[in-house]
Amino acid sequence: MKLKRLLTWALALTLGVPALALSASAATFPDITDHWARTYIEDMTAANMFKGYEDGTFKPENALTAAEALALCARAEGIDENTMTEISDDWEDEVDDILDGSQSWFYREFAVCLETGVLTTSELRSLAQSDALTEPIAKEDLAVYLVRAMQLGPMAERLSSYPLTFQDTSSISESKRPYVYLLKNYGIVEGDQNNDFEPDRSVTRAVMATMLSRAIDFMEERGTSPDLPDYTSYDFQQGVITSTPTESSGGALLLTLKSDLTGETIGTVSLPQDVTVYENSMETTTSALKAGRHARVCLNSGGNAYAVRVSEALEELDATVNGIEDEYLAVTADGEGYSLRMDRFTQVQIGSTVGDRSIVDASAGYTDALCKLDDQGRLVAVIFSGGTQEAEGVLAGYSQNTGTIQVTGIDGATRTYTLSDDVTSTVDGMTDDVNAAYVGDFVTLRVSNDDGTVVSVAVDTETEYVQGSVKSVSYSSDTNTISVTDLDTGRSKTYKVSSGADITYNGESTPLRNIKDDYFVTLRLSGSYADMVAAYPGSTVTEGTLTGRTFDTSDATTTLEVTLSDGSRVNFKLDLSDPPDVERDGNDSSVDRLRTGDQVTVTIRYNEITKIEAEPQSANVTGTVDRIIQEKGGSTLEMTLSDGDEVSYTVSSSISVTQNGKSLSLSSIQPGYRLGLVVEDDGQVVAIEVQQAVNSSNRVSGTVIYVNTSDKYIYLQVVDEGGSEDVLTVNVPSSATILDVNTGSELYLRELDPGDVIEANGSYENGSFTATVVLRQ
Template sequence: MKAKRFAALWLAVVLTMSLLVVPAGAVSFTDMQGHWAQEDVEYLAGLGIVKGTSATTFAPAQKMTACEALLFCSRATGVSAADKKQIAADRADQLKEILPENVYSWAEEEMAVCLETGIISVTELEAMCSSGALLKSITRESLSMYLVRAMQLEPMAKNLTNYSMSFADTASISQALRPYVYLLNTYGIVQGNTANQFMPQGSLTRAEMATMLRRAIDFMDEQGIYAELPAYTDYQWVGGVIDAVSSTSNGATLLTITGNLTDTFGISVPANVPIYENNIRTTPNSLRAGQYVRVNLDDKGAAQAVRLGGTLTSLSGSITEVSQDSITISVGGTSKRLDIDRFTRVQVGQLVGDPSLIEPDAGYTQAQCWVDGMGHLAELKLSGGTRSAEGFLTSVENTSGGQTITVSAFDGQRAQYTLVSGAAVTVNGKAGSITVSNKGDYVSLRVSNDNAGTVVSAAVDTVSDYVQGPIKSISFTKDPYEITLEDSLTGRSRTYPIASNAIARYDGEEITVKEVARNNFATLQLSGGQVVLLDTYPASTTTQGVIESITYASPTTLAVRTPQGTTATFTIDLTNLPDIERDGKTSSIDKLRSGDKVTVTVRYNEVYEIEATSQNATLSGTITRVVQDTTGVSIDVRFSDGSTDTYQVSEGVSVTQKGSVISLYALKPNDAVELTLSGDEVVAINVTGSSSSSTQITGSVLVVNTKDDTLMISLEDGTPLTVDVEDASFVTISGSSTSLNKLAAGDQVQIYGQYSGSLFAATLVVKL
């Protein structure tokens, strides 16, 4: 019995392997002369799409096995030879587990394409192999499903609500497969016989398959259909739901698009850009409000293709399994699995990006999924769980309820985190705590996705030896090589020998040690006094976000809230200020405000440039009450409609009048104010009018702004204040005359003048 089973299997394999006979250029098969399918077979054979059973024969009446039919279908997709080879390599291990060994050896490339393009699923292929159906003849109705999938039309088939056919044997077609047969019949790819029968359970011959394949390929060429493979494309894209559609004078279509996870934006679609609906070419008239759309972009950011996905359906549920490739959620007790690809927009916590944001072990609990009409997961929002962060402790500050820690990442960018009381902390694998003595130690964090910047657990390593900073020099003339680094913590330079087996990386990619460049930022791992790991990064980095606060001191600290929800901190030397722009104009640090959108550029571990964009006030009113206590300042504001609200104002909030910084504690009842809010939180206050009083103030100079004739000083209580000195006289304590440009950061001054509202206008500045 075993021998007979093996003989039958081998016979089927021999028949299937006939696909691999090399075609002979201008092909002419002896057994196709005068055959009704001669033109189709010889045309496809000439292109290398179908192949004969020998150099001279095609065997048109031979029945197709399911394996042969699948491989024929794979050729309709138009996948390039290079992509086909890469797909096969990527799926090699998977297919070795599924396919019989003597089938895998010759069918792996095209079967891999079948899986990648959705012609057949892994589950279906496994079932076909285990039952032996892979090497048995295939029915016409089953082939219809695989061919529709190869043509990228399955979403259309699944969305059909009416698919009546006139075949005499329509009732014999399986209900689930009728939409597939209907589409192929509608587009002229399959037809009935002389008795108008489809014969759904009948077997398929090689000649019939070749004819259907040519019709399918011709149809795909006419409609511009091709298999788009997310994993094997790298162009940029944008997507969302169409809000509005309008036409421009040059024939382009302007789309206004809103994403559930992104802001509203506009994009122009030139008249010559192809538009696809249900994967078939269509016209700009198909671009309608309410539909999900994905626009593929060229390397200049211009539209190069538009794909409509129909209406988005929202699904929410608890997560049972998640990876960067798929997610399974429970919706009302029913399990739902969705594939994730690079055309899926992902949000984790406050960070929006691609599927690389997903950490399978992060412990996400809930998911909201937006699925388009094609069945594609367009947008995914994950809630709960944590994300990883790592780096080196640069500061530890004890606060009520926990600690504020600053961590310098491997690329030198610093971020602040809140380590709440009760958070799990280990030191060298044992329960412990973080103290000031851990400054410079490596730390691995798990940060809450829902409570941005809050650390759930921290693991400190005091054993491993690291140092980081800008590379001052690197020498390859000695043995061993040597590298000199300026330590970011101490500011001191030191030279380290490089171990012969040291690993070097640049921006995450492995390089040779000799490719390490001077001035780049580096994190070095040391062992026995030698460098064993060089993690290097570009000398210039940028960080985008919103200014959270500016702490004027020596040095001054700029805190920026990043899209990830963490607070990045930057140290600024007031005696050597970076280039600063605000709203596209040259500005100064005293003009920056909490709430400004900002891009901070760091070069060689120093802030090189700050580009800020001011944010408009959202509420205007009049202060009716000011309360100052140990918790800070709260203000009651009456609005034009007569309503009143109370706001707690923190120390870091910028308070300005006429473009200059004033003291938070200078706010008074009857001040007219504009408030910039982030949610319910006040991020900036601008005083637009108030009363005045005469006084004198004392403090130390922070910033001298000769262009605007202002001084920013730190009052005795540490509050920063901008003083208008345009009409002021300048003298020293001894009575001799001086000037604004002779003042410097750190100078002590006593200033006489008066508040114009909450802005202090000086009449006399005395250098103490």
């Protein structure tokens, strides 16, 4: 195993003259015949770790330099040649900058040391600048590097007790005693004839061969190998173990995990009986899979688990963000600075958006970060707060009344954003207010990660952007062109594409030939040429939970808020006079019957919503209302449940209240009503269905939002006793009388307009209000 582990490495490590070493076949040397380390030396020369000098000797008492010792520690990792090449390529510029030509023949080994944690860049820089790389290495310094090479560095750093029995223990630097302790504890080092460790003594080739051979044997026995996130490609699931794994009928272990970020259960993974479990980078048993610990389950190409890396409960650092550079996050916690690496396993949450390190914006200005570290010191999860994220696209709408703007992104989706009270705005770099006159111009937003409001808007009226569907792409020896159909006018226009244009599809660079007809595209024009072509599929599908719905009386629209599985929210604005096709529970339906809590699938053709499919959630709590306390922003319902328990729920005024598919106002619920509630795990009520109602008020008043003349109903915005706004469906049958109180004239339903203030007199029947007389104020 040892030969196989090390065969890919072939260094010539003689003192100062690596190019003049003998062939690796010289495994026996005349000057080690009676040497105490002969077995270890022959072991290491057979494994190509050491080679002899040109005179055929080994020179066991020659001292090793720090550079040679570090190179040997790198070789001990057993990394394959291809991965070593990738690592050295990635680190080449930084290592060359640090070494500045010194010891450059070891740059590949130094790269491996940096990647695997044998030493840090600051340590390597200090060694290079002080010329210590060419000096003999002290035994206590080697202890640190070798323990790190054995992947036990984090264990050493966590030790609070490390008793040593060497006679010269007091001579060992305090910071290095944990490393020496681990080497002694695992049989890598022993005391000399006087039981001294001799921490300051130079390490000879014989001593290095001995320590290295024992260390490699230990790593082979324990199954130790470096965990290299960015040089592996396996799929994985990770999270906090919820309970001791249970055994399935087939003998597999069922491991249930919950999110490190949200705490929500994310699923159960089946582990085969022969699964390999690692703790502290060493193989252990499945008994290490305990509740509260963190586990990363490694999956093969078939999606089956083959290994689990387990850590103690994650350590949390409530930190201040100092900066982000590439994949490194610089933070300060409790007065101590940390540089934490975000690798491909790092989970990231920014506001309500959850993802991997790709969602991190180095220019966002995050102020705080809750960092969660495993017992190897790796950044497993980080929750950023403060700061902003960027959104950009073409301004599609602006409403001063609601303080919102609509932006059609370069992906074709139109999203609604709320402007913060202190939003700053510029137009072509000059401070100016945004208004509807800039619809059609390109805008760049900075959106708060904390509350999702827009804190700044930058309008660009000087650069021309074009959005539409691709009609055709043509190629010629002179200039390529792209024809785009404007989705509003239906007219097409052809644009030249510059030779150096930035061309992308779904955010990834691609040749122009890959841009197909009917894709949604955003062009940026420079003169008569398009220097940016950003294409996305013509149709997109968004799936999530309907968590909010607001109405705008100024333009008879409703905005749906959909929360995606990653926690992010997308807003869709619908024109109530020309709504998309709606299916609910598999049946043809309408926009007014969509309810918060519905699982929805929204299909967008270019930037227009064409279909909404909804699946209602089933009520999981039923009971009778005993008392209602109305407050500003919502109400508290005191109820007796079906099982006799007495409970209370606080619900917001925006919650969906329905009966028989029709909207009711929250204020219309009365004591004695029997309700079915959709209640989430955290106790939040997301929807209410009135199952049985009692008689209520015979009069409602409010502002008309939308009039449906075919089905004869009105969306009415009402204000309850607590001052909260709500939306109520008022049925207006043909038999109802509609009057204008100012003129006394009788009206048709079609003559009522959004914004009209009305009073409807009638009655609730089965929880639905039906008007007999409607008075327009």
